[in-house]
Amino acid sequence: MDNECLSRATIGTEAFDDAEKLSEIVDTWVNRTGWNSFVKQVREVLGAEAFLILEITAEESPNRFIAQSYSEECSVAYPGRKIPDFLLANEILTTALTKKKRFDETMDPSFLAFRYLHGQLLLDRNGKPIAALVVGFDDEGMSEDSSFNSSVSLVASLVSTQIDFDREVASRKEIESMLRHSQKLTSVGRLATGIAHDFNNLLTVIQGHTSLLEMVVEKVGDEKATESLGLIHSASLQAVELSKQLLLFSRQEPVNLERCDLNQVVREFVKMMRRVVEETIDFEIQLGHGLNQIEADRSMLGQVMMNLIVNARHAMPNGGRITLSTSVHSLSAGKGEIAPGNYACLSIKDNGSGIPTDKLPKIFDPFFTTKEEGKGTGLGLANVAAIIREHGGHIGVSSQVGEGTNFEILLPMMLGLQPLPEKEKKEHKFKDSLKNTTILLVEDEDGVRKLVRKLLEMLGCDVIETSSGRDALNLWPKISEKISLVVTDVVMPGGVSGWDLAKKLHSTHPDLGILLTSGYNERPENHGLGAENQIAFLQKPYEAMDLKRTLLQLLTGEPVKAEP
Known part of the structure; x- marks a missing residue:
């Protein structure tokens, strides 16, 4: 659009009364030709000598120029566009923008670009300042001219409409991006859950048969075979930890909260880490006060610190310093998904290589890693973020390449709570043998069923097996009198899950010990069976001794603590 058309537009303000026409003009001027x-x-x-549009931040102070134009005289007086820096630092402009909607000021005589300054605040539809128009000129009477004021007012209306629209579009795009990200995480979480479940079934077979072979090899004294089996067993344990990370990421690994002192958790963890981290890594601890009232899962907090410290160590191959500090942090306003209130703050800082700015927004994404290919799963920080979310907290990160990285974790504080009373420790005597115990084994996976049967028979049990919950219910009337314990998988075909089977059998035989196993980590209390001592859960994969111990507890009526 040429100057003549623009002049006619600024004069005929009556032609632009409705918002639709204003939008059309802004679309022509801004979207097609640019600010x-x-x-x-x-x-x-x-x-005018100068015309500028400044953005107003949430703090209601100018901090960025959206667009600017200067006369040749201004450019000569201040080459390299130094005028914006002067204006942003100028007390006249800053004061005027924060206190007035319209202002006319005389510039300092030392300022050579123009003598007078006129400005208007631009408000959004809610009356909040979003930008400012600033006009610099030399004619003293210009700000009193009605044509000038009409033109500036019209432009102010057009610009405020466009900026408000741009912000709304940007906000909508951000929300859409967050929604897509959430949907992606949900899909990946479901995939991870399924993989972890199947993975745990395979690991059950691997670990179980490894244990059986170790028993045999131990008897014959074959040291080489024992060493090889030990390596297999060690590798399977690492695979178990990876599976747990997958379940945690997909929120299938439950958080077991208990009252604890954050400082004590940090001290104990650092004491352990000093033994395993290279001597070239120094630890510094800075502990605050009043941090003894949080509810957290100690083991998961340990996993969080472990992941962050391992990452810090990798960022300092030649050594460095890791600083762990705690403090009480009060939020007067919400931060992300957490509400205002008092939080225990745990900071883990290193002086390593740092994280590039373009990678920072992605570091908590699953399967994203800054490490070399083959040296990272990309699940560590995703799980850290998942753990903190499960605790109702928040994690943030700041980093500078070449200077280091700082992770800051906020955990809700449980103020005003009395210390939990110490539980009485009771000694219980267990029956030490499962000989002559008849067990109903219900498992749909052939490999797992054959393994568990073999383990049970080695423990001296008689075993009756079925491959589904429905088959077990159909068989039950014929075998109920001889069954002492039931071991059942949870996820099975045929419409009868392990939980369904347990509820049905427990309703008619309340003294019957029932052990449920699954590749998922579940709890009897999630299925209305938490108060029953005769119901227990064991997550796959499990060791032979864990199976024996749990079955003995069920057989004697001893309360069984759910295994992680």
Whole structure:
């Protein structure tokens, strides 16, 4: 649009009464020609030395120029566009923008670009400042001219409408991006859950048969075979930890909260880490006060610190310092998904290589890693974020390449709570043998069923097996009198899950010990069976001794603590 058309537009303000026409004009001026072309045309029509549009931040102070245009005289007086820096630092402009909607000021005589400054605040539809128009000129009477004021007012209306629209579009895009990200995480979580379940079934077979072979090899004294089996067993344990990370990421690994002192958790963890981290890594601890009232899962907090410290160590191959500090942090306003209130803050800082700015937004994404290919799963920080979310907390990160990285974790504080009373420790005597115990084994996976049967028979049990919950219910009337314990998988075909089977059998035989096993980590209390001593859960994969111990507890009526 040329200057003549623009002049006619600024004069005929009555033609632009409705918002639809304003939008059409802004679309023509801004979206097609760009902001800088727009402000240049406006400056020329006004006959001004300078015309600028500044953004107003949440703090209601100017901090960025959206667009700017200067006359040749201004450019000569201040080459390299130093005028914006002067204006942002100038007390006249800053004071005027924060206290007035419209202002006319005389510049300091030392300022050579122009003598007078006129400005207007632009408000959004809610009356909140979002930007400012600033006009610099030399004609003392210009700000009193009705045509000038009409033109500036019209432009102010057009610009405020466009900026408000741009912000709304940007906000909508951000929400859409967050929704897509959430949907992606949900899909990946479901995939991870399924993989972890199947993975745990395979690991059950691997670990179980490894244990059986170790028993045999131990009897014959074959050291080489014993060493090889030990390596297999060690590798399977690492695979178990990876599976747990997958379940944790997909929120299938439950959080077991208990009252604890954050400082004590940090001290104990650092004491352990000093033994395993290279001597070239120094630990510094800075502990605050009043941090003894949080509810947290100690083991998961340990996993969080372990992941962050391992990452810090990798960022300092030649050694360095890791600083762990705690403090009480009060939020007067919400931060992300957490509400205002008092939080225990745990900071873990290193002086390593740092994280590039473009990678920081992605570091908590699953399967994203900054490590070399083959040296990272990309699940560590995703799980850290998942753990903190499960605790109702927040994790943030700041980093500078070449200087280091700082992770800050906020955990809700449980103020005003009395210390939990110490539980009485009771000694219980267990029956030490499962000989002559008849067990109903219900498992749909052939490999797992054969393994568990073999383990049970080695423990001296008689075993009756079925491959589904429905088959077990159909068989039950014929075998109920001889069954002492039931071992059942949870996820099975045929419409009868392990939980369904347990509820049915427990309703008619309340003294019957029932052990449920699954690749998922579940709890009897999640299925209305938490108060029953005769119901227990063991997550796959499990060791032979864990199976024996749990079955003995069920057989004697001893309360069984759920295994992680």
